[in-house]
Amino acid sequence: MAPAPYITIDHLSVNYRDVQALRNINLTLRPGKLVGVFGPNGAGKSTLIKAMLGLMPLVTGRVTYGEDTLAHQLDRVAYVPQRSQIDWTFPATVWDVVMMGRVQKTGWFNRFSTASRQIAQDALNRVGMADFRDRPIGALSGGQQQRVFLARALAQEADIFCFDEPFVGVDQKTEDVIYKIFRELAAAGKIVLVVNHDLGEAIMNFDQLILLNKELIATGPRDWVLTRDNMTRAYGGHVGFFSHVA
Amino acid sequence: MSPELALLNGLIEPLQYAFMQRSLAVAIMVGIICSVVGSYLMVQRLALLGDAISHSVLPGLAIAFLLGVNIFIGAFIAGVLSTVIIGWIHTRSPIKEDAAMGIVFSAFFALGITLITTIQKDNKIDLNHFLFGNILGVTAGEVRDTAIIAALVLLIVVLLYKELLFYSFDPLGAKASGLPTGLLQAGLMVLIALTVVASMKVVGVILVLSLLIAPGATAYLLAPRLHQVMLLGAGVGVFSSVSGMYLSYYLNLPSGPAIVMVVSTLFGLAFLFSPRHGVLMGPKRWPFGTSR
Numbered sequence: 001m002a003p004a005p006y007i008t009i010d011h012l013s014v015n016y017r018d019v020q021a022l023r024n025i026n027l028t029l030r031p032g033k034l035v036g037v038f039g040p041n042g043a044g045k046s047t048l049i050k051a052m053l054g055l056m057p058l059v060t061g062r063v064t065y066g067e068d069t070l071a072h073q074l075d076r077v078a079y080v081p082q083r084s085q086i087d088w089t090f091p092a093t094v095w096d097v098v099m100m101g102r103v104q105k106t107g108w109f110n111r112f113s114t115a116s117r118q119i120a121q122d123a124l125n126r127v128g129m130a131d132f133r134d135r136p137i138g139a140l141s142g143g144q145q146q147r148v149f150l151a152r153a154l155a156q157e158a159d160i161f162c163f164d165e166p167f168v169g170v171d172q173k174t175e176d177v178i179y180k181i182f183r184e185l186a187a188a189g190k191i192v193l194v195v196n197h198d199l200g201e202a203i204m205n206f207d208q209l210i211l212l213n214k215e216l217i218a219t220g221p222r223d224w225v226l227t228r229d230n231m232t233r234a235y236g237g238h239v240g241f242f243s244h245v246a
Numbered sequence: 247m248s249p250e251l252a253l254l255n256g257l258i259e260p261l262q263y264a265f266m267q268r269s270l271a272v273a274i275m276v277g278i279i280c281s282v283v284g285s286y287l288m289v290q291r292l293a294l295l296g297d298a299i300s301h302s303v304l305p306g307l308a309i310a311f312l313l314g315v316n317i318f319i320g321a322f323i324a325g326v327l328s329t330v331i332i333g334w335i336h337t338r339s340p341i342k343e344d345a346a347m348g349i350v351f352s353a354f355f356a357l358g359i360t361l362i363t364t365i366q367k368d369n370k371i372d373l374n375h376f377l378f379g380n381i382l383g384v385t386a387g388e389v390r391d392t393a394i395i396a397a398l399v400l401l402i403v404v405l406l407y408k409e410l411l412f413y414s415f416d417p418l419g420a421k422a423s424g425l426p427t428g429l430l431q432a433g434l435m436v437l438i439a440l441t442v443v444a445s446m447k448v449v450g451v452i453l454v455l456s457l458l459i460a461p462g463a464t465a466y467l468l469a470p471r472l473h474q475v476m477l478l479g480a481g482v483g484v485f486s487s488v489s490g491m492y493l494s495y496y497l498n499l500p501s502g503p504a505i506v507m508v509v510s511t512l513f514g515l516a517f518l519f520s521p522r523h524g525v526l527m528g529p530k531r532w533p534f535g536t537s538r
Binding site for chain 2: 050053055074075077078079080081085086087090091092093096097099100101103104106108109112136152156162
Protein backbone atom coordinates (compact mmCIF):
# COMPACT_ATOMS: atom_id res chain seq x y z
CA MET A 1 0.00 0.00 0.00
CA ALA A 2 1.28 3.46 -0.85
CA PRO A 3 2.02 5.69 2.15
CA ALA A 4 -0.87 7.99 3.10
CA PRO A 5 -0.55 11.37 1.33
CA TYR A 6 0.27 14.68 3.04
CA ILE A 7 -1.54 17.98 2.86
CA THR A 8 0.78 20.65 1.52
CA ILE A 9 -0.13 24.32 1.95
CA ASP A 10 1.95 26.39 -0.41
CA HIS A 11 2.16 30.20 -0.26
CA LEU A 12 -1.44 30.58 0.88
CA SER A 13 -2.85 34.11 1.19
CA VAL A 14 -6.50 34.92 1.86
CA ASN A 15 -8.48 38.16 2.12
CA TYR A 16 -11.57 38.64 4.19
CA ARG A 17 -13.62 41.63 2.94
CA ASP A 18 -10.57 43.29 1.37
CA VAL A 19 -8.49 42.87 4.53
CA GLN A 20 -5.65 40.39 4.49
CA ALA A 21 -6.60 37.50 6.77
CA LEU A 22 -3.73 35.11 6.05
CA ARG A 23 -0.37 35.93 4.51
CA ASN A 24 1.95 33.51 2.77
CA ILE A 25 1.30 30.37 4.81
CA ASN A 26 3.48 27.33 4.10
CA LEU A 27 2.68 24.13 5.99
CA THR A 28 2.74 20.38 5.75
CA LEU A 29 0.14 18.28 7.56
CA ARG A 30 1.08 14.64 8.03
CA PRO A 31 -1.25 11.75 8.74
CA GLY A 32 -1.16 10.08 12.14
CA LYS A 33 -0.62 13.29 14.10
CA LEU A 34 -2.99 15.35 16.18
CA VAL A 35 -2.45 18.91 14.93
CA GLY A 36 -3.65 21.91 16.96
CA VAL A 37 -4.03 25.42 15.54
CA PHE A 38 -3.52 28.20 18.09
CA GLY A 39 -3.42 31.97 17.96
CA PRO A 40 -5.26 35.07 19.19
CA ASN A 41 -8.79 36.06 18.15
CA GLY A 42 -8.81 37.18 14.55
CA ALA A 43 -5.56 35.35 13.78
CA GLY A 44 -7.22 33.57 10.84
CA LYS A 45 -7.46 30.11 12.44
CA SER A 46 -10.94 29.30 11.11
CA THR A 47 -10.03 31.01 7.85
CA LEU A 48 -7.11 28.61 7.45
CA ILE A 49 -9.47 25.60 7.43
CA LYS A 50 -12.02 27.28 5.18
CA ALA A 51 -9.33 28.32 2.71
CA MET A 52 -7.77 24.84 2.71
CA LEU A 53 -11.13 23.28 1.84
CA GLY A 54 -11.96 25.87 -0.82
CA LEU A 55 -14.88 27.27 1.18
CA MET A 56 -13.51 30.75 0.53
CA PRO A 57 -11.42 32.06 -2.38
CA LEU A 58 -7.63 32.17 -2.18
CA VAL A 59 -5.71 35.26 -3.24
CA THR A 60 -2.59 33.23 -3.86
CA GLY A 61 -1.31 29.76 -3.16
CA ARG A 62 -2.31 26.18 -3.46
CA VAL A 63 -3.41 23.44 -1.09
CA THR A 64 -2.73 19.91 -2.28
CA TYR A 65 -3.50 16.48 -0.88
CA GLY A 66 -1.31 13.91 -2.56
CA GLU A 67 -1.07 14.88 -6.22
CA ASP A 68 -4.26 16.93 -6.56
CA THR A 69 -5.84 20.07 -5.08
CA LEU A 70 -7.51 19.29 -1.76
CA ALA A 71 -10.67 21.18 -2.73
CA HIS A 72 -11.17 18.60 -5.51
CA GLN A 73 -11.13 15.75 -3.01
CA LEU A 74 -13.69 16.94 -0.49
CA ASP A 75 -15.30 13.51 -0.41
CA ARG A 76 -12.29 12.57 1.73
CA VAL A 77 -12.87 15.45 4.17
CA ALA A 78 -15.03 15.72 7.29
CA TYR A 79 -15.46 19.26 8.59
CA VAL A 80 -17.18 20.30 11.80
CA PRO A 81 -17.95 24.05 11.88
CA GLN A 82 -18.14 26.19 15.00
CA ARG A 83 -21.24 25.46 17.03
CA SER A 84 -22.28 29.11 16.77
CA GLN A 85 -22.65 28.73 12.99
CA ILE A 86 -25.46 26.19 13.35
CA ASP A 87 -29.14 26.98 13.82
CA TRP A 88 -29.97 24.63 16.70
CA THR A 89 -33.70 25.29 16.37
CA PHE A 90 -33.65 23.53 12.97
CA PRO A 91 -36.27 20.74 12.79
CA ALA A 92 -33.95 17.72 12.81
CA THR A 93 -33.21 14.86 15.17
CA VAL A 94 -29.82 13.49 16.23
CA TRP A 95 -30.28 10.71 13.70
CA ASP A 96 -31.03 13.16 10.87
CA VAL A 97 -27.78 15.01 11.58
CA VAL A 98 -25.60 11.89 11.76
CA MET A 99 -27.09 10.59 8.51
CA MET A 100 -26.00 13.83 6.81
CA GLY A 101 -22.52 12.33 7.10
CA ARG A 102 -23.65 9.63 4.65
CA VAL A 103 -25.16 11.94 2.01
CA GLN A 104 -22.04 12.36 -0.11
CA LYS A 105 -21.15 8.65 -0.07
CA THR A 106 -24.74 7.65 -0.86
CA GLY A 107 -24.88 9.70 -4.05
CA TRP A 108 -27.61 11.52 -5.94
CA PHE A 109 -31.13 10.07 -6.02
CA ASN A 110 -30.13 7.03 -3.92
CA ARG A 111 -31.66 6.07 -0.63
CA PHE A 112 -29.45 5.42 2.39
CA SER A 113 -28.27 1.80 2.40
CA THR A 114 -28.44 -0.57 5.35
CA ALA A 115 -24.64 -0.37 5.53
CA SER A 116 -24.84 3.44 5.80
CA ARG A 117 -27.34 3.19 8.62
CA GLN A 118 -25.07 0.78 10.43
CA ILE A 119 -22.08 3.12 10.01
CA ALA A 120 -24.13 6.01 11.43
CA GLN A 121 -25.31 3.87 14.33
CA ASP A 122 -21.73 2.79 15.10
CA ALA A 123 -20.63 6.43 15.05
CA LEU A 124 -23.38 7.34 17.53
CA ASN A 125 -22.32 4.48 19.78
CA ARG A 126 -18.71 5.63 19.64
CA VAL A 127 -19.55 9.10 20.94
CA GLY A 128 -21.99 7.73 23.53
CA MET A 129 -25.10 9.33 22.00
CA ALA A 130 -27.01 6.24 20.86
CA ASP A 131 -29.74 6.79 23.45
CA PHE A 132 -30.42 10.25 22.01
CA ARG A 133 -31.05 9.12 18.42
CA ASP A 134 -34.60 10.39 18.17
CA ARG A 135 -34.16 13.61 20.18
CA PRO A 136 -34.51 16.98 18.45
CA ILE A 137 -31.02 18.52 18.27
CA GLY A 138 -32.24 21.67 20.02
CA ALA A 139 -33.08 19.63 23.13
CA LEU A 140 -29.43 18.64 23.70
CA SER A 141 -26.73 20.29 25.81
CA GLY A 142 -23.80 21.99 24.07
CA GLY A 143 -21.53 19.01 24.74
CA GLN A 144 -24.11 16.55 23.39
CA GLN A 145 -24.56 18.67 20.26
CA GLN A 146 -20.80 18.64 19.71
CA ARG A 147 -20.69 14.85 20.08
CA VAL A 148 -23.46 14.49 17.51
CA PHE A 149 -21.38 16.53 15.06
CA LEU A 150 -18.37 14.35 15.88
CA ALA A 151 -20.51 11.30 15.08
CA ARG A 152 -21.49 12.90 11.78
CA ALA A 153 -17.79 13.42 10.96
CA LEU A 154 -17.04 9.79 11.84
CA ALA A 155 -19.91 8.60 9.66
CA GLN A 156 -18.28 10.35 6.70
CA GLU A 157 -15.42 7.81 6.86
CA ALA A 158 -13.04 10.56 5.83
CA ASP A 159 -9.24 10.63 5.66
CA ILE A 160 -8.99 14.27 6.73
CA PHE A 161 -10.81 15.66 9.78
CA CYS A 162 -11.07 19.40 10.42
CA PHE A 163 -12.66 20.69 13.62
CA ASP A 164 -13.33 24.37 14.34
CA GLU A 165 -13.30 25.07 18.09
CA PRO A 166 -14.82 21.74 19.15
CA PHE A 167 -14.23 22.39 22.85
CA VAL A 168 -16.24 25.61 23.18
CA GLY A 169 -19.02 25.21 25.75
CA VAL A 170 -18.65 21.45 26.25
CA ASP A 171 -18.66 19.46 29.49
CA GLN A 172 -15.74 17.41 30.82
CA LYS A 173 -17.24 14.11 29.67
CA THR A 174 -17.58 15.39 26.10
CA GLU A 175 -14.04 16.75 26.17
CA ASP A 176 -12.74 13.31 27.20
CA VAL A 177 -14.76 11.57 24.47
CA ILE A 178 -13.54 14.02 21.82
CA TYR A 179 -9.85 13.65 22.75
CA LYS A 180 -10.18 9.86 22.87
CA ILE A 181 -11.61 9.81 19.35
CA PHE A 182 -9.04 12.32 18.06
CA ARG A 183 -6.33 9.96 19.34
CA GLU A 184 -8.00 6.96 17.68
CA LEU A 185 -8.28 8.84 14.39
CA ALA A 186 -4.61 9.84 14.51
CA ALA A 187 -3.62 6.27 15.39
CA ALA A 188 -5.61 5.08 12.37
CA GLY A 189 -3.45 7.26 10.13
CA LYS A 190 -5.93 10.10 9.57
CA ILE A 191 -5.03 13.77 9.29
CA VAL A 192 -6.65 15.54 12.25
CA LEU A 193 -6.61 19.35 12.35
CA VAL A 194 -8.19 21.13 15.32
CA VAL A 195 -8.67 24.88 15.75
CA ASN A 196 -8.63 25.86 19.42
CA HIS A 197 -10.24 28.93 20.96
CA ASP A 198 -7.55 29.52 23.59
CA LEU A 199 -4.24 28.36 24.94
CA GLY A 200 -4.17 26.32 28.12
CA GLU A 201 -4.15 22.69 29.09
CA ALA A 202 -5.42 21.84 25.59
CA ILE A 203 -1.99 22.47 24.19
CA MET A 204 -0.60 19.37 25.94
CA ASN A 205 -2.83 17.07 23.89
CA PHE A 206 -1.42 17.87 20.46
CA ASP A 207 1.53 16.31 18.64
CA GLN A 208 2.05 19.27 16.33
CA LEU A 209 1.17 22.90 17.01
CA ILE A 210 0.50 25.60 14.46
CA LEU A 211 0.91 29.06 15.94
CA LEU A 212 -0.83 31.60 13.77
CA ASN A 213 -1.36 35.33 13.70
CA LYS A 214 -2.28 36.26 10.12
CA GLU A 215 1.05 34.66 9.21
CA LEU A 216 2.62 31.44 10.36
CA ILE A 217 4.59 32.19 13.55
CA ALA A 218 5.85 28.66 14.12
CA THR A 219 4.90 25.03 13.65
CA GLY A 220 6.24 21.76 15.00
CA PRO A 221 6.29 19.95 18.33
CA ARG A 222 5.35 21.82 21.53
CA ASP A 223 8.84 22.59 22.80
CA TRP A 224 9.83 23.93 19.43
CA VAL A 225 6.84 26.24 19.07
CA LEU A 226 6.21 27.47 22.61
CA THR A 227 9.12 29.85 23.02
CA ARG A 228 8.69 33.22 24.64
CA ASP A 229 9.72 34.88 21.40
CA ASN A 230 7.07 33.02 19.37
CA MET A 231 4.37 33.75 21.93
CA THR A 232 5.18 37.44 21.91
CA ARG A 233 5.02 37.48 18.14
CA ALA A 234 1.65 35.71 18.15
CA TYR A 235 -0.05 37.37 21.08
CA GLY A 236 1.83 40.66 21.31
CA GLY A 237 3.57 42.04 24.37
CA HIS A 238 0.50 41.90 26.62
CA VAL A 239 0.76 38.25 27.45
CA GLY A 240 3.03 37.98 30.45
CA PHE A 241 2.89 34.40 31.54
CA PHE A 242 2.25 30.97 30.08
CA SER A 243 2.67 27.97 32.32
CA HIS A 244 3.35 25.81 29.28
CA VAL A 245 5.98 28.03 27.72
CA ALA A 246 9.31 26.32 27.70
CA MET B 247 -81.85 17.62 7.18
CA SER B 248 -79.39 17.16 10.06
CA PRO B 249 -76.67 19.81 10.49
CA GLU B 250 -73.97 17.32 9.52
CA LEU B 251 -75.75 16.43 6.34
CA ALA B 252 -76.36 20.08 5.58
CA LEU B 253 -72.64 20.78 5.97
CA LEU B 254 -71.71 17.84 3.77
CA ASN B 255 -74.24 18.99 1.22
CA GLY B 256 -72.81 22.50 1.40
CA LEU B 257 -69.37 21.12 0.61
CA ILE B 258 -70.45 18.81 -2.21
CA GLU B 259 -73.13 20.90 -3.89
CA PRO B 260 -70.78 23.51 -5.39
CA LEU B 261 -68.63 20.76 -6.88
CA GLN B 262 -71.25 20.00 -9.52
CA TYR B 263 -69.94 23.08 -11.29
CA ALA B 264 -66.90 22.51 -13.46
CA PHE B 265 -65.32 25.79 -12.33
CA MET B 266 -65.53 24.65 -8.70
CA GLN B 267 -63.90 21.33 -9.58
CA ARG B 268 -61.06 23.20 -11.24
CA SER B 269 -60.72 25.50 -8.25
CA LEU B 270 -60.62 22.58 -5.84
CA ALA B 271 -57.93 20.81 -7.84
CA VAL B 272 -55.75 23.91 -7.96
CA ALA B 273 -56.35 24.71 -4.28
CA ILE B 274 -55.15 21.25 -3.23
CA MET B 275 -52.06 21.26 -5.45
CA VAL B 276 -51.01 24.77 -4.48
CA GLY B 277 -51.67 24.09 -0.79
CA ILE B 278 -49.25 21.17 -0.96
CA ILE B 279 -46.36 22.68 -2.90
CA CYS B 280 -46.44 26.04 -1.13
CA SER B 281 -46.11 24.35 2.24
CA VAL B 282 -43.38 21.95 1.16
CA VAL B 283 -41.20 24.53 -0.61
CA GLY B 284 -42.00 27.22 1.98
CA SER B 285 -40.59 24.95 4.72
CA TYR B 286 -37.15 25.42 3.16
CA LEU B 287 -37.61 29.19 3.15
CA MET B 288 -38.59 29.17 6.80
CA VAL B 289 -35.71 27.02 8.08
CA GLN B 290 -33.19 28.98 6.00
CA ARG B 291 -34.58 32.34 7.21
CA LEU B 292 -35.28 33.31 3.62
CA ALA B 293 -38.89 34.43 4.04
CA LEU B 294 -38.09 37.82 2.54
CA LEU B 295 -36.69 36.11 -0.54
CA GLY B 296 -40.06 34.40 -1.07
CA ASP B 297 -41.66 37.82 -0.95
CA ALA B 298 -39.09 39.22 -3.39
CA ILE B 299 -39.58 36.45 -5.95
CA SER B 300 -43.35 36.64 -5.77
CA HIS B 301 -43.41 40.40 -6.41
CA SER B 302 -40.89 40.02 -9.21
CA VAL B 303 -42.93 37.69 -11.44
CA LEU B 304 -45.33 40.40 -12.62
CA PRO B 305 -43.33 41.98 -15.47
CA GLY B 306 -42.50 38.56 -16.93
CA LEU B 307 -46.15 37.66 -16.84
CA ALA B 308 -47.11 40.88 -18.64
CA ILE B 309 -44.43 40.52 -21.32
CA ALA B 310 -45.38 36.88 -21.93
CA PHE B 311 -49.01 37.94 -22.32
CA LEU B 312 -48.03 40.60 -24.85
CA LEU B 313 -45.95 38.09 -26.81
CA GLY B 314 -48.69 35.47 -26.68
CA VAL B 315 -46.49 33.06 -24.72
CA ASN B 316 -47.74 31.06 -21.72
CA ILE B 317 -47.78 33.60 -18.85
CA PHE B 318 -46.46 30.94 -16.43
CA ILE B 319 -43.24 30.76 -18.42
CA GLY B 320 -42.77 34.54 -18.47
CA ALA B 321 -43.49 34.79 -14.76
CA PHE B 322 -41.05 31.99 -13.97
CA ILE B 323 -38.24 33.62 -15.98
CA ALA B 324 -38.80 36.99 -14.26
CA GLY B 325 -38.81 35.33 -10.83
CA VAL B 326 -35.53 33.53 -11.43
CA LEU B 327 -34.01 36.63 -13.06
CA SER B 328 -34.79 38.67 -9.93
CA THR B 329 -32.84 36.21 -7.72
CA VAL B 330 -29.90 36.38 -10.12
CA ILE B 331 -29.87 40.19 -10.00
CA ILE B 332 -30.23 40.20 -6.21
CA GLY B 333 -27.26 37.85 -5.91
CA TRP B 334 -25.28 39.91 -8.39
CA ILE B 335 -25.82 43.19 -6.50
CA HIS B 336 -25.09 41.47 -3.19
CA THR B 337 -21.78 39.92 -4.31
CA ARG B 338 -20.49 42.78 -6.47
CA SER B 339 -21.14 45.70 -4.10
CA PRO B 340 -21.15 46.44 -0.36
CA ILE B 341 -24.99 46.46 -0.49
CA LYS B 342 -26.42 43.86 1.91
CA GLU B 343 -28.70 41.12 0.65
CA ASP B 344 -31.91 42.41 2.26
CA ALA B 345 -31.36 45.86 0.77
CA ALA B 346 -30.69 44.30 -2.65
CA MET B 347 -33.95 42.33 -2.36
CA GLY B 348 -35.87 45.47 -1.44
CA ILE B 349 -34.49 47.37 -4.42
CA VAL B 350 -34.94 44.61 -7.00
CA PHE B 351 -38.38 43.34 -6.06
CA SER B 352 -39.95 46.79 -5.82
CA ALA B 353 -38.44 47.73 -9.21
CA PHE B 354 -39.76 44.55 -10.84
CA PHE B 355 -43.13 44.99 -9.13
CA ALA B 356 -43.44 48.59 -10.31
CA LEU B 357 -42.55 47.60 -13.87
CA GLY B 358 -45.09 44.76 -13.74
CA ILE B 359 -47.92 46.97 -12.50
CA THR B 360 -47.14 49.58 -15.14
CA LEU B 361 -47.12 47.00 -17.94
CA ILE B 362 -50.30 45.24 -16.83
CA THR B 363 -52.17 48.52 -16.27
CA THR B 364 -51.26 49.55 -19.80
CA ILE B 365 -52.18 46.19 -21.29
CA GLN B 366 -55.49 45.78 -19.49
CA LYS B 367 -56.96 48.84 -21.25
CA ASP B 368 -57.26 46.83 -24.48
CA ASN B 369 -57.15 43.24 -23.24
CA LYS B 370 -59.08 40.85 -21.09
CA ILE B 371 -56.57 40.75 -18.28
CA ASP B 372 -57.20 41.95 -14.74
CA LEU B 373 -54.35 43.22 -12.57
CA ASN B 374 -56.31 42.49 -9.40
CA HIS B 375 -56.49 38.80 -10.21
CA PHE B 376 -52.71 38.55 -10.22
CA LEU B 377 -52.25 40.74 -7.16
CA PHE B 378 -54.87 39.13 -4.97
CA GLY B 379 -55.75 35.85 -6.65
CA ASN B 380 -58.91 34.59 -8.33
CA ILE B 381 -59.22 30.92 -7.53
CA LEU B 382 -62.78 30.64 -8.81
CA GLY B 383 -61.64 31.82 -12.24
CA VAL B 384 -58.98 29.23 -13.10
CA THR B 385 -59.14 27.76 -16.58
CA ALA B 386 -58.63 24.15 -17.61
CA GLY B 387 -55.28 25.11 -19.10
CA GLU B 388 -54.20 26.61 -15.78
CA VAL B 389 -55.20 23.42 -13.97
CA ARG B 390 -53.01 21.44 -16.37
CA ASP B 391 -50.06 23.83 -15.95
CA THR B 392 -50.42 23.80 -12.17
CA ALA B 393 -50.43 19.99 -12.18
CA ILE B 394 -47.25 19.88 -14.27
CA ILE B 395 -45.51 22.39 -11.97
CA ALA B 396 -46.69 20.61 -8.81
CA ALA B 397 -45.48 17.24 -10.08
CA LEU B 398 -42.11 18.74 -11.05
CA VAL B 399 -41.68 20.52 -7.69
CA LEU B 400 -42.55 17.45 -5.62
CA LEU B 401 -40.31 15.24 -7.76
CA ILE B 402 -37.33 17.57 -7.23
CA VAL B 403 -37.95 17.79 -3.48
CA VAL B 404 -38.18 14.00 -3.13
CA LEU B 405 -35.11 13.33 -5.29
CA LEU B 406 -32.93 15.96 -3.60
CA TYR B 407 -34.36 15.61 -0.11
CA LYS B 408 -31.23 14.41 1.70
CA GLU B 409 -28.95 16.89 -0.06
CA LEU B 410 -31.31 19.84 0.53
CA LEU B 411 -31.71 18.84 4.19
CA PHE B 412 -27.92 18.81 4.70
CA TYR B 413 -27.51 22.07 2.80
CA SER B 414 -30.30 23.93 4.63
CA PHE B 415 -29.08 22.79 8.03
CA ASP B 416 -25.32 23.29 7.60
CA PRO B 417 -24.38 24.93 4.28
CA LEU B 418 -20.68 25.09 5.14
CA GLY B 419 -20.54 21.47 6.28
CA ALA B 420 -22.39 20.40 3.13
CA LYS B 421 -19.97 22.31 0.91
CA ALA B 422 -16.99 20.90 2.81
CA SER B 423 -18.27 17.37 2.20
CA GLY B 424 -18.17 18.02 -1.54
CA LEU B 425 -21.82 18.77 -2.29
CA PRO B 426 -22.34 21.38 -5.06
CA THR B 427 -24.05 23.86 -2.76
CA GLY B 428 -24.24 26.57 -5.42
CA LEU B 429 -26.32 24.25 -7.56
CA LEU B 430 -28.52 23.26 -4.62
CA GLN B 431 -29.12 26.94 -3.83
CA ALA B 432 -30.01 27.61 -7.47
CA GLY B 433 -32.32 24.59 -7.43
CA LEU B 434 -34.08 25.97 -4.40
CA MET B 435 -34.58 29.32 -6.17
CA VAL B 436 -36.10 27.49 -9.13
CA LEU B 437 -38.43 25.58 -6.79
CA ILE B 438 -39.58 28.82 -5.17
CA ALA B 439 -40.13 30.55 -8.50
CA LEU B 440 -42.12 27.57 -9.83
CA THR B 441 -44.24 27.48 -6.69
CA VAL B 442 -44.96 31.20 -6.77
CA VAL B 443 -45.97 30.99 -10.43
CA ALA B 444 -48.35 28.12 -9.70
CA SER B 445 -49.87 30.03 -6.78
CA MET B 446 -50.54 33.34 -8.56
CA LYS B 447 -54.11 32.54 -9.49
CA VAL B 448 -54.92 31.18 -6.03
CA VAL B 449 -53.72 33.82 -3.59
CA GLY B 450 -52.05 36.42 -5.81
CA VAL B 451 -48.44 37.53 -5.73
CA ILE B 452 -48.82 39.84 -2.74
CA LEU B 453 -50.26 37.26 -0.38
CA VAL B 454 -48.47 34.12 -1.61
CA LEU B 455 -45.84 34.65 1.06
CA SER B 456 -48.45 33.71 3.64
CA LEU B 457 -49.15 30.37 1.99
CA LEU B 458 -45.40 29.75 1.68
CA ILE B 459 -44.49 30.48 5.29
CA ALA B 460 -47.52 30.05 7.56
CA PRO B 461 -48.27 26.32 6.97
CA GLY B 462 -44.63 25.33 7.55
CA ALA B 463 -44.39 27.63 10.57
CA THR B 464 -47.58 26.12 11.99
CA ALA B 465 -46.25 22.59 11.51
CA TYR B 466 -42.83 23.60 12.89
CA LEU B 467 -44.51 24.32 16.23
CA LEU B 468 -45.95 20.80 16.23
CA ALA B 469 -43.38 18.46 14.60
CA PRO B 470 -39.64 17.95 15.22
CA ARG B 471 -38.32 16.78 11.82
CA LEU B 472 -38.24 18.58 8.48
CA HIS B 473 -40.15 15.96 6.49
CA GLN B 474 -42.83 15.92 9.20
CA VAL B 475 -43.00 19.72 9.06
CA MET B 476 -43.51 19.43 5.28
CA LEU B 477 -46.20 16.76 5.49
CA LEU B 478 -48.14 18.39 8.30
CA GLY B 479 -47.63 21.78 6.64
CA ALA B 480 -49.08 20.39 3.42
CA GLY B 481 -52.16 19.33 5.38
CA VAL B 482 -52.47 22.82 6.84
CA GLY B 483 -51.93 24.38 3.40
CA VAL B 484 -54.54 22.20 1.69
CA PHE B 485 -57.10 22.76 4.45
CA SER B 486 -56.53 26.52 4.25
CA SER B 487 -56.72 26.87 0.50
CA VAL B 488 -59.79 24.60 0.19
CA SER B 489 -61.68 26.29 3.02
CA GLY B 490 -60.70 29.69 1.68
CA MET B 491 -62.12 28.64 -1.67
CA TYR B 492 -65.49 27.75 -0.09
CA LEU B 493 -65.54 30.99 1.90
CA SER B 494 -64.94 32.80 -1.34
CA TYR B 495 -67.79 30.92 -3.04
CA TYR B 496 -70.41 31.26 -0.33
CA LEU B 497 -69.61 34.70 1.09
CA ASN B 498 -68.40 36.23 -2.16
CA LEU B 499 -65.07 37.13 -0.55
CA PRO B 500 -61.85 37.66 -2.48
CA SER B 501 -60.28 34.20 -2.51
CA GLY B 502 -56.66 35.08 -1.71
CA PRO B 503 -57.42 37.06 1.45
CA ALA B 504 -59.91 34.39 2.57
CA ILE B 505 -57.24 31.68 2.29
CA VAL B 506 -54.66 33.81 4.08
CA MET B 507 -57.04 34.54 6.94
CA VAL B 508 -57.68 30.81 7.43
CA VAL B 509 -53.98 29.87 7.43
CA SER B 510 -53.12 32.77 9.72
CA THR B 511 -55.79 31.62 12.15
CA LEU B 512 -54.35 28.08 12.13
CA PHE B 513 -50.90 29.48 12.87
CA GLY B 514 -52.37 31.52 15.73
CA LEU B 515 -53.93 28.39 17.22
CA ALA B 516 -50.64 26.47 17.02
CA PHE B 517 -48.80 29.44 18.50
CA LEU B 518 -51.15 29.49 21.48
CA PHE B 519 -51.85 25.79 21.96
CA SER B 520 -48.95 23.72 20.56
CA PRO B 521 -48.25 21.03 23.19
CA ARG B 522 -44.53 21.77 23.22
CA HIS B 523 -44.22 25.40 22.22
CA GLY B 524 -47.66 26.97 22.71
CA VAL B 525 -47.43 30.18 24.72
CA LEU B 526 -50.46 29.08 26.76
CA MET B 527 -49.09 25.58 27.32
CA GLY B 528 -46.74 25.27 30.29
CA PRO B 529 -43.46 27.07 30.94
CA LYS B 530 -42.04 29.41 28.36
CA ARG B 531 -39.63 27.58 26.10
CA TRP B 532 -37.99 28.32 22.80
CA PRO B 533 -38.27 25.62 20.09
CA PHE B 534 -37.27 22.20 21.35
CA GLY B 535 -36.26 23.42 24.78
CA THR B 536 -33.25 25.52 25.54
CA SER B 537 -30.35 25.55 23.14
CA ARG B 538 -27.39 26.15 25.38
